[in-house]
Amino acid sequence: MKKSKLFTGLGVIVITGAFLIAADHIDAPSAMGTTADIADFFAFEPTTGSDNTVFAVDLQSDVLDGLEYGTFDESVLTEINIDTDGDLVEDMVIQAIPRDGRMYFFGPVAPTTTGLSSQVLVDVPLGDVEISTTTAITETTASGISIFAGPRQDPFFFDFGRFNEVLAPSPEDNSGFNVPGTDTFDGANTMSIVVEVPNSLIGEATGTNVIGLEVYKTWITTNRLQ
Template sequence: MKKSKLIMGLGVAAVAGALLVAADHIDAPGSMGTTADIADFYAFEPTEGSDNTVFIADLQSNVVDGLAYGTFDENILTEINIDSDGDLVEDLVIQAIPRDGVMYFFGPAAPSATGLSGQILVDMPLGSVAISGDTEVIETTADGVSLFAGPRQDAFYFDFFRFNEVLAPSPEDNSGFNVPGEDTFDGANTMSIVVEIPNSMLGEATATNVIGVPVYNTWLTTNVKQ
């Protein structure tokens, strides 16, 4: 199984704060409640004019604060896919897979296969970091790559219950959404994987976003061991 969430044109040199987001909280029954379930994917510059890009993969969106945190499944490979020539096929991948409380990262490098299958790029280690619990752990490699894996507050803001009321066949109140709404995901966590990486390791961006800034095409997939 390989699930994809496509995000077109995230910035190599994007203006500060500009990003695109794909959200799909609580997915199909086969992956729901596991770290194969992709909730959100973000890519952005950490600061204006930075030469780095930050990728954030939020997985397993129903990790409720105050309960036991979820865990990363050791049979799940998370892959950040980067298209650098505009054909919407991954040219580089950054991989993350957990083992015994540590998240191991590989790449960025050309994948062994594109599309629905792939292998861990064991010959291209990027670094590793202890999976955070109550204490945040961030590891920075000699190449200037910063890594994190662990629970984070869910950044997705959505009034899920009001949304369902509006969509109901015969809503009691047809006035639409409340302003301000109520954040259904407030107090919930995701299991997050974060990579901040120098753009020099990602190659040239060949796409352009709507404001004329050079960007990558990038998307996230999760692969289950067969």
């Protein structure tokens, strides 16, 4: 079985829920501002009552207006980890890694290793798609999985300027945030990876949330080639 060895520990975001969002934009020092930096992770049903789940990963957030789109790093593997039995250990993974202008996907499949080391599961190819630029390009595989990779505007909204003023030792005006405030991320970009997968291919949901919706526990890791 052919595999490429990678080691991770560069960034992790954990979420649970049928529609929940996690965002940090400032990862650990080893990943912050690098091509492995995780900005946002979204997991949701594409429509109410759908039998599919969409996983959307944003990498490499640029927090200054007018910056050009980045590029995916061919030495970074992005892995969507899915826990189906509630023990917070990945039972299924979907992997994505770029090569020569295309994003290659593998899985969903049980990983050969868990935790902070991963291997590219080249024996379980899912499909590949041209990395989009100005026009969105998607592919749908024979198994009904839709895939996308390319730059998109950063969806995060936060007023960093006002945040720093409120936190300053002696701010002139510490009355709170302005409404609606100034979005520091307006015009900033991320590199996005999106997978829509039938739930039947990723196993049973972990349980139900407070409003009765079935949920998975899922998180993202970025893995750099060693």
